[in-house]
Amino acid sequence: MRKIALALMTSVFLIGCNNDDDTQPAVVEVSVDFTFTQNWDGDPIENSDFDIPQYTNENGEMMSISKLVYLISDVTFISLSTGVTYDAGDYNLINVRDQTNLTFTPDIEIPEGDYIVSFTFGFDDEDNQDGIYQDLNSADGGWNVPMMLGGGYHYMRLEGKFIDDTGSLENYAYHTIRAADTSTDPVTLQDTSFEVGLGQITIGSSTNIEVQMNVAEWFKNPNTWDLNVLSTVLMPNFDAQIMMFENGSTFSNSQGAFSLGSVTQ
Amino acid sequence: MKRSLAYIFICGLMFVSCADDQDDNVNGYTATPLELEIPPLFAEKILPPVIPEDNPQTVEGVALGRKLFFDKKLSADNTLACAGCHSQANAFTDPRQFSIGIDGIAGTRNSMPLFNVAWNYNELFFWDGRATSVENQALAPVTDPIEMHNTWSQVATTLQSDARYPVMFEDAFGTQSIDSVLVTKAIAQFIRTLISGNSKFDRYLAGTEELSPSELSGLNIFLDENRGDCFHCHGNPNNPLWTDNIFHNNGLDEFHEDRGRGGVTGDPREFGTFKTPSLRNLEYTAPYMHDGRFATIDEVINHYSEGLVYSETIDPLMKKVDEGGVGLTPEEKADLKAFLLTLSDPEFISNPDFQDPN
Numbered sequence: 001m002r003k004i005a006l007a008l009m010t011s012v013f014l015i016g017c018n019n020d021d022d023t024q025p026a027v028v029e030v031s032v033d034f035t036f037t038q039n040w041d042g043d044p045i046e047n048s049d050f051d052i053p054q055y056t057n058e059n060g061e062m063m064s065i066s067k068l069v070y071l072i073s074d075v076t077f078i079s080l081s082t083g084v085t086y087d088a089g090d091y092n093l094i095n096v097r098d099q100t101n102l103t104f105t106p107d108i109e110i111p112e113g114d115y116i117v118s119f120t121f122g123f124d125d126e127d128n129q130d131g132i133y134q135d136l137n138s139a140d141g142g143w144n145v146p147m148m149l150g151g152g153y154h155y156m157r158l159e160g161k162f163i164d165d166t167g168s169l170e171n172y173a174y175h176t177i178r179a180a181d182t183s184t185d186p187v188t189l190q191d192t193s194f195e196v197g198l199g200q201i202t203i204g205s206s207t208n209i210e211v212q213m214n215v216a217e218w219f220k221n222p223n224t225w226d227l228n229v230l231s232t233v234l235m236p237n238f239d240a241q242i243m244m245f246e247n248g249s250t251f252s253n254s255q256g257a258f259s260l261g262s263v264t265q
Numbered sequence: 266m267k268r269s270l271a272y273i274f275i276c277g278l279m280f281v282s283c284a285d286d287q288d289d290n291v292n293g294y295t296a297t298p299l300e301l302e303i304p305p306l307f308a309e310k311i312l313p314p315v316i317p318e319d320n321p322q323t324v325e326g327v328a329l330g331r332k333l334f335f336d337k338k339l340s341a342d343n344t345l346a347c348a349g350c351h352s353q354a355n356a357f358t359d360p361r362q363f364s365i366g367i368d369g370i371a372g373t374r375n376s377m378p379l380f381n382v383a384w385n386y387n388e389l390f391f392w393d394g395r396a397t398s399v400e401n402q403a404l405a406p407v408t409d410p411i412e413m414h415n416t417w418s419q420v421a422t423t424l425q426s427d428a429r430y431p432v433m434f435e436d437a438f439g440t441q442s443i444d445s446v447l448v449t450k451a452i453a454q455f456i457r458t459l460i461s462g463n464s465k466f467d468r469y470l471a472g473t474e475e476l477s478p479s480e481l482s483g484l485n486i487f488l489d490e491n492r493g494d495c496f497h498c499h500g501n502p503n504n505p506l507w508t509d510n511i512f513h514n515n516g517l518d519e520f521h522e523d524r525g526r527g528g529v530t531g532d533p534r535e536f537g538t539f540k541t542p543s544l545r546n547l548e549y550t551a552p553y554m555h556d557g558r559f560a561t562i563d564e565v566i567n568h569y570s571e572g573l574v575y576s577e578t579i580d581p582l583m584k585k586v587d588e589g590g591v592g593l594t595p596e597e598k599a600d601l602k603a604f605l606l607t608l609s610d611p612e613f614i615s616n617p618d619f620q621d622p623n
Contacts, residue, residue, distance in 0.1 A: 051534040051578075066581055131310060131503040138311040138386060141509025141541070142501045146488035157497075159581040171581035173490075173497075232584050233490045 029109035033208040034075070036094050036102050037261060038068065041216045050097050053161065053169075057219040059226050063162035063172070065215065068096040069140060070156035072196075072211075073123050075106040077115040080200065086110045091123070093139055110203060117201045117209065121248060121258065122155030122193035128178055149180040149235055150189045158218065162227045172231040174218065176248065179241035192241050194249035196258040202265070210261030218247050221254040294439025296323035301383065304462025306470060306505050314383035314457065320400060320450045322457060325437040328622070330455030332433065333448060335621040338423050340367050340413035347406065347452070350376045353619050356546035357459060362557035366411040373523065375557030378550045380461040380613060381543065385510045392539045392555040394512060395529045399453035404445060417445040424448070461545055461613040462505060469607070470502060476607060483604025486597050493569070493593070493601055497582050498541045507545050507608060512538040513580040516573035516590075517554060525555065527578075537578050548609040562605060566598050 038045040040055045045065065053064040073091035078084070088106030095101065122128070130151030136143040145152050158174040181188040201209060219225035223243040234240045250256040299322045301314055316322060333339065334347045350364040351357040359376035366372070374392055382390070388398050396402035406412045407420060424430040424443045431441040438447050468474035476484070486493040488501060498515075500507045512526040514537045521527070521537035528536075539555045553559040559568065571589040573579075584591050593601065613619075 134310060134312050137503045141498055141506075141511065142496065142504035144501050144503045146496065146501060148485060148488060161581060168587065171579070171583060171586065173581055233494075235490050 027111045028205065030112055030203060030205050030207070031105050031109050032075075032077070032203055033206075034092075034104045034106070035208055035210045035261075036072075036092075036104070036213070037210055038096050038213045038215060041214060045096060045215065047097055047099060051160070053163065055216065057162075057216065057227070058221075058224050059219065061162045061164070061227050063160055063227065065158065065160040066097075067157055067159040068215065070094055070158075070213075071122055071136075071143070071153065072104075072119050073127055073193075074120040075108075076118050077108075077110050077203070079111070080114040080116065086115075091127070091133075091136075093136065093143065095140075112204055114200060114202050117198040118195050119198075119211075120193050120195055122176065122178075123153055124193045125178070125189075125191045128152035128191070128193070145177045145180075145235070148182065148187070150178055150187050152178055155193060158215070162231070164231075165228050170227075170231060172227050173234065174244070175235050176244045177235055177241060179238045179245070180236065181238040182236055188238070190238075190242070192245035194245060194251075196249075196256070198260045201260075201263055204265045206265065208264045210263065212259050212261040213257050214255075214259070215257070217255055217257040218244065221247060222252050223247055296325040296437050296439075298322070299324045299327055301457060302460060304460065304467065304505070306467055307384070307462055310503055310505060311384065312386065315386060315388060316383060316457065317398065317400065320453060322454050323437060325433070326451050326454040327458055329430075329433045329437045330451035330453065331619075332622050333452050334455050335623050338427070339407055339415065339420055339448075341415040341419065342367050345413055347403075348621065350406075350412070351379055353614055353616075354549065356380060356461070356549045356614055357619075358550050360551065362552050364412070366409070367414050368411065370411040372411050374555050375552060377542070378546060379456055380459045380545065381506055382459070383457040384506050387510050389510070389540065393525045393529045394540055399456050400446075400449045403449040403452045403456075407445075417448075420448065421445070459613075459619060461610045463612050464545065464608045464610040466502075466604075466607040467505065467610075477603065479600045479603045480607050481604075482597075483600035483602065486593070486601045487604055492591060492597060494582060494584065494591075495544075495569075498580075499544050506543060508541045508543040510540060512540055513582075514538045514576065514578045515569075516575070516579050516583045516586060517558070517568070519574050519576050521576065521578075523555065534578060537576055544605055545608045546610055546613065547605055549614055562602050563598070566593070566601055569593075570598065 049065070051064055051066045053062050055063050057063055071091060071093050075088045077086040086108055088108040090107045092101050092104040130147065131137060131144065136153055143153050145154060155176040160172060161169050162172055164170045176192065179190040179192045198209065198211065223246055225247065230240050245251065247254070248257045301322060303314070337343045337346045339346060345367050350359045352359065357379035362375060363371040363373065364376050377392065382399055390396040390399065390402040396405060407415050407417065421443045430443065434443050434447055435441045437451055465474055469476050487495045498509050498513055500509065512535060518537065524536045525539040526535040527533060527538060547562055551560060553565050559565050569590055570593040573583050573586045573590045575586045579586060
């Protein structure tokens with residue numbers, strides 16, 4: 001505690017000094033807030049929507065969502081005026097049902113101005129290292145991926161029930177991770193995280209950027225997802241992971257699950 | 266102007282730092298701070314334990330809490346202590362399916378083991394999560410008519426007239442005036458010291474002990490979505506707690522007489538969901554599940570393998586429910602059990618610091 005107090009005191013002094021010899025016009029550095037919203041083809045998904053079979057996917061199955069938790073990382077701003085890239089480098093685990101971390105302020109301050117903004121869905125290989133994030137190890141009983149599938153972390157856990165071809169209610173667990181082929185030794189891994197581009201955004205002193213996820217897209221395009229065939233045990237299924245990547249990202253010019261919502265200043 | 270602002274800041278900071286050093290005690294009394302003994306693996310892998318700001322761990326508080334935990338004086342007829350339903354030999358749960366209160370009436374739920382509770386980040390206690398802190402939790406058994414069936418004013422009077430307690434409260438909290446708040450604070454401090462982090466599996470992760478081929482195979486089954494798929498709720502080698510402390514329906518019943526979490530929240534989507542228990546120390550904590558229906562680990566494994574029962578709130582992670590489960594082979598079951606038993610921590614159930622001091 002004493003150490004922290006000392007550090008704080010020093011920083012207070014430093015700030016004091018900085019302010020005292022301000023000679024040139026100050027560059028205002030700002031942080032940027034993100035809000036994550038989720039919908040099913042435009043219909044907002046709230047806590048009260050969970051566990052209710054009410055969504056019809058592209059393949060025609062009626063389904064419910066009981067869990068939707070996902071990870072985003074590496075929010076990046078490329079300045080249009082200077083070309084400088086600002087990479088916050090941190091991450092955010094969004095739990096839609098519990099409504100936690102729906103807003104996120106990356107730990108970086110950037111000069112006001114126009115930027116190309118993007119983030120990563122999941123973790124790219126550089127970040128996706130086994131067991132190194134205490135908060136993720138502690139979240140959801142452990143947000144980890146078993147070592148036999150290459151370790152690292154889940155990108156998304158989407159779970160619920162659907163009515164199958166025979167009319168009975170079945171469980172699904174659509175978990176996205178780095179694709180792992182365990183038929184080879186060593187396991188073949190393929191990074192299936194992807195960058196989501198939000199386009200050009202003007203960042204001012206209090207900018208809030210809405211990121212929308214259309215959950216229906218995960219089942220739509222380019223692969224029409226058939227839950228009768230692919231409902232569970234998808235983590236060790238290399239091909240399924242590639243298909244999830246293709247549906248979630250804008251692979252082959254598909255829509256992708258993410259899009260820019262409203263930007264408020 | 267700027268300088269004076271900075272001074273104000275600094276003074277404020279000093280003030281804050283002083284205030285932080287103090288306990289939340291009457292008269293500004295400070296007991297001796299006591300750090301929790303956090304196992305290295307916990308320190309490395311997961312977030313720090315939750316310790317409420319208004320109830321820091323102290324040497325005197327823990328000693329008092331320990332005495333209270335083992336003291337039958339908390340019950341109306343001086344016959345039952347907390348330890349009566351939470352015994353150390355059983356990792357602080359009750360080997361009986363249902364505990365019996367002082368009036369000879371049995372409850373409807375199995376007691377719960379007590380270890381690593383400070384790492385329950387959601388701070389929801391009991392099978393249904395109805396208590397929102399360890400302190401709050403400790404309020405309940407004393408007055409529960411089928412447990413200790415006492416009143417808090419009676420407890421205060423009894424302890425107040427005891428030869429030693431008033432002094433111990435003075436040492437722990439700076440006051441001789443005993444009430445439910447201080448009693449539960451002390452007990453909670455003791456419960457937070459009940460840490461279990463030295464199992465064979467912990468030593469395997471630390472690189473000081475090997476697992477047998479059967480135990481390793483069991484770990485793989487535990488982590489394999491195709492077979493056990495236990496890890497999505499019960500954790501993995503990066504989470505030494507072996508629970509998510511979240512509420513699920515793991516397919517025990519078609520109808521839910523005990524609504525579990527749903528009985529607390531009133532939300533039908535949570536009917537029949539219960540808090541996932543830790544898999545540490547299973548060797549000592551039988552019987553299993555919220556109602557203690559399974560006497561052995563084998564019965565538990567058989568349940569997940571072929572005994573799953575459908576109900577509306579069943580967790581999506583339960584697979585092939587219409588066939589009762591994924592159907593593990595006898596060898597897979599034996600391996601899975603061998604792995605689960607590597608989570609036993611014999612040191613925990615014999616630790617002298619956790620024994621009856623009275």
